[in-house]
Amino acid sequence: MAAPPLSVKGLSVAYQKKPVLRNVSFNVTEGELIGVIGPNGAGKSTLMKAALGLIPSIAGEVLVYGKPYKQQRKLIGYVPQRESVDWDFPTNALDVVLMGRYGHLGWFRRPGAKEKALAMECLAKVGMADFAGRQISQLSGGQQQRVFLARALAQDAKLYFMDEPFAGVDAATEKAIITLLQELKKQGKTVIVVHHDLATVQDYFDSVLLLNVELQAYGPTAETFTQERLQQTYGGRLAFLDRSHQPSSPAGKEG
Amino acid sequence: MNDIWSMLSDPNMQWIFLGCTLLGLSSGIIGCFSYLRKQSLMGDTLAHAALPGICIAFMLTGVKSIGLFLIGAGAAGLLATFGIGYITRHTKLKQDAAMGIVLSGFFGLGIVLLTLIQHGDYGNQAGLDKFLFGQAASMIASDVVTMSIVCGLLITVCTLLFKQFKLISFDAGFARGIGYPVALLEQLLMLLVVVAVVAGIQAVGVVLVAALLITPAVSARYWTDRLGLMVVISGVFGALSGAVGTLMSASVSNLPTGPVTVLAATLLFGVSVLFGPTRGLIAKRLLRKQVKKSFTRENEQLAKSGANNGVKKEAAL
Known part of the structure; x- marks a missing residue:
């Protein structure tokens, strides 16, 4: 059997004394859309950053297609949280998307016509072709998110990490993102998404990973995304209706 | 106009003019990246940190040379940045507080050392304080040669690594993700700032040298939304300030070149704030x-x- 796109073994991360991620292990199946779910402070973003090698881990191993992450950078695309950058930076949408090609360009080479054409294509895929020359601070939050997605597309990766792409975007952008995710899936790519909105999990993802410092559950959405597991993950503080499994749950639809 | 030409025909004057213009150009270019990485005050910190470094370099060798001072100031600047990094990582203090502590600590040490030097018998310590607090008129041909090398180096590195510097300024996390050695690039940028600062100290002094890093960059931001153009405009603004500063101070007696250069940069900033095309x-x-x-x-x-x-x-x- 070929090596899985992402294999995490015993990953642990601590910022201060208390670990924010303890002994997390899982293997990702190729060609799936995977939602990472958990309460605030559960370590969802941390898991992603540690897997990408952006922050140091205190223990554990991350393999991408069977090899250490550092040898496989070109196979990985990354969409950081939109708030992580200053959008008043002097650059336009096309330029940001071009940054997705930097990893493929030589150290001193500038992006040329070929890269620009590809970047335009990626912008078109997220419905942003008309905004290529727009200064990025003049884009709406949803449009900025789509520019980030286009940049990840330009990376032409096989495994994608997206940190809350749905956070604070309008309906049009949400639809654009989900169409794109489906498209990526069709091309056989694997996408791991940190996600907050429990109501849409069942519609969007093939598998879910429930996380609260430790791995709570991981598997196909239908079997894993259950009331019981969610209560366990969110520490019983959740009043949430699992639509498909317990339609008459006493937990109620409120909250 | 004739006055200006007759002034510029004086070879001494030519050196100063050229030196200040080159200084403005290089500070303007490298200052863009400091400003965009929200480290405008880093230049100030490095300039103040350079003071004890230069004093120690002089105490050890007894020679006043930009090359040696560059090494001393560079080492001190590096120590200062490590200090700031250490404080922000291991305490709850934010970067501005850490910079404030390091800046004043180093500057205090520098003043103490400077006093020691002035009361010691080095024989040639006269003029060191002038050097540290800026006296463009003391520039000689060899200083201008150093300045040209510094300027050429800065422009070359910024051109070659433009892509990298841009990405780490905009989105360092993404840069790390695609495998850029972000820490190394950040250190390199810092080193370039140190070089620009030390080269500028002689002309405008430790206190004002930071202005040449910040002001042209901030002004340039008002004229364009493209980084490449911003860097060019900032360089031009810096060079213009240097040129105007030199000419003004030469045509009116007893006007100091460095401060007038800084004032010229500030005036350009005012014009930019008012007349920038969209901002x-x-x-x-x-x-x-x-x-x-x-x-x-x-x-x-x-x-x-x-x-x-x-x-x-x-x-x-």
């Missing part, structure tokens, strides 16, 4: 007026047609 205050005000006008006009039309509809409805009833 400038005037452009913004005009735009608001225009929007208001067209909005009121449309609103009136809507109200009119709305009133008409109302009449029709009443008639229908």
Whole structure:
């Protein structure tokens, strides 16, 4: 059997004394859309950053297609949280998307016509072709998110990490993102998404990973995304209706 | 005009003119990246940190040379950045507080050392304080050669690594993700700032040298939304400030070159804030007026047609 796109073994991360991620292990199946779910402070973003090698881990191993992450950078695309950058930076949408090609360009080479054409294509895929020359601070939050997605597309990766792409975007952008995710899936790519909105999990993802410092559950959405597991993950503080499994749950639809 | 030409025919004057212009150019270019990485004050910190470094370099060798001072100041600057990094990582202090502590600590040490030097017997310590607090008039041919090398180096590195510097300034996390050695690139940028600062100290002094890093960059931001152009404009603004500063101080007796250069940069900033094409205050005000006008006009039309509809409805009833 070929090596899985992402294999995490015993990953642990601590910022201060208390670990924010303890002994997390899982293997990702190729060609799936995977939602990472958990309460605030559960370590969802941390898991992603540690897997990408952006922050140091205190223990554990991350393999991408069977090899250490550092040898496989070109196979990985990354969409950081939109708030992580200053959008008043002097650059336009096309330029940001071009940054997705930097990893493929030589150290001193500038992006040329070929890269620009590809970047335009990626912008078109997220419905942003008309905004290529727009200064990025003049884009709406949803449009900025789509520019980030286009940049990840330009990376032409096989495994994608997206940190809350749905956070604070309008309906049009949400639809654009989900169409794109489906498209990526069709091309056989694997996408791991940190996600907050429990109501849409069942519609969007093939598998879910429930996380609260430790791995709570991981598997196909239908079997894993259950009331019981969610209560366990969110520490019983959740009043949430699992639509498909317990339609008459006493937990109620409120909250 | 003739005055200016006769001034520039003086070889001494030529060196100073060239030195200040080159200094403005290189500070303007490298300052863009400091500003965009929200480290405008880093230049100030490094300049103050350079003081004890230069003093120690002089105490050890007893020679006043930019090359040696560069090494001393570079080492001190590096120590200062490590200090700031250590404080922000291991305490709850934010970077501005850490910079404040390191800046004043190093500067205090520098002043103490400077006093020691002045009361010691090095024989040639006269003029060191002038050097540290800026005296462009003391520039000689070899200083200008050093300045040209520094300027060439900065422009070359910034051109070659433009892509990398841009990405780490905009999104360091992403840069790390695609495998750029971000820490190394950040250190390199810092090193370039140190080089620009030390080269500039002789002309404008430790206190004012930071202005040449920040002001042209901030002014340039008002004229463009593209980084490449911003860096060029910032360099031009810096060079212009240096040139104007030298000419002004030469034509009016007893005006110090460095401070006048900084004032020229500040004036350019004022002009940029007012007249910048889209971000400038005037452009913004005009735009608001225009929007208001067209909005009121449309609103009136809507109200009119709305009133008409109302009449029709009443008639229908």
